[in-house]
Amino acid sequence: VQLQASGGGLVQAxxxxxxxxxxxxxxVSNNAMGWFRQAPxxxxxxxxxxxxxxxxxxxxxxxxxxxxxxxxxxxxxxxLQMNSLKPEDTAVYSCAVxxxxxxxxxxxxxxxxxxxxxxxxxx
Numbered sequence: 001v002q003l004q005a006s007g008g009g010l011v012q013a014x015x016x017x018x019x020x021x022x023x024x025x026x027x028v029s030n031n032a033m034g035w036f037r038q039a040p041x042x043x044x045x046x047x048x049x050x051x052x053x054x055x056x057x058x059x060x061x062x063x064x065x066x067x068x069x070x071x072x073x074x075x076x077x078x079x080l081q082m083n084s085l086k087p088e089d090t091a092v093y094s095c096a097v098x099x100x101x102x103x104x105x106x107x108x109x110x111x112x113x114x115x116x117x118x119x120x121x122x123x
Contacts, residue, residue: 001025003114005095010120016083019117021095023076032098033078034110035069037091037119047093049103050078058103063089085121092116 007019019035034049048059048069057069063082071078078095094116098109 001097001112003095003097003112005093005114005117008093008117008119010122011085013086013121013123015085015121016081017085017119019080019082019093019095019119021078021080021114023097026073026076030101032100032103033071033095034098034103034105035078035080035093035095036107036110037089037093038116039088039091042091044094044107046105046107048080049098049105051103052101056103058105060105082119085119087121087123090119090121092118 002024003021005021030052032049032051035047036044037047038044046060050057050069050071066084068081095114096110097112100109
């Protein structure tokens with residue numbers, strides 16, 4: 001499966017962005033999916049994950065209450081609504097498919113990484 005993330009851009013602190021990640025086929029419909037991010041000079045970190053049914057989600061503490069992950073299995077797409085953005089949210093955001101159905105923050109569970117989309121938040 002191929003994944004394509006989009007929706008990044010340059011925004012000011014406090015603004016919102018909505019990222020999308022479209023999968024090339026329906027093989028992702030039974031798998032959890034997740035968003036990760038990587039800031040310059042830092043390691044990739046977990047942001048959010050959603051179960052294949054879409055009702056179970058988990059978030060990194062740093063984004064909890066500000067970011068919302070959702071999915072539309074009919075469109076093979078997941079979304080990341082990002083509100084109250086902070087300069088420390090600046091990173092390349094990537095999506096991936098997990099080998100499991102429940103959501104997970106464990107990097108080793110993820111496969112089929114898509115190209116990321118850059119989010120830059122100015123202060």
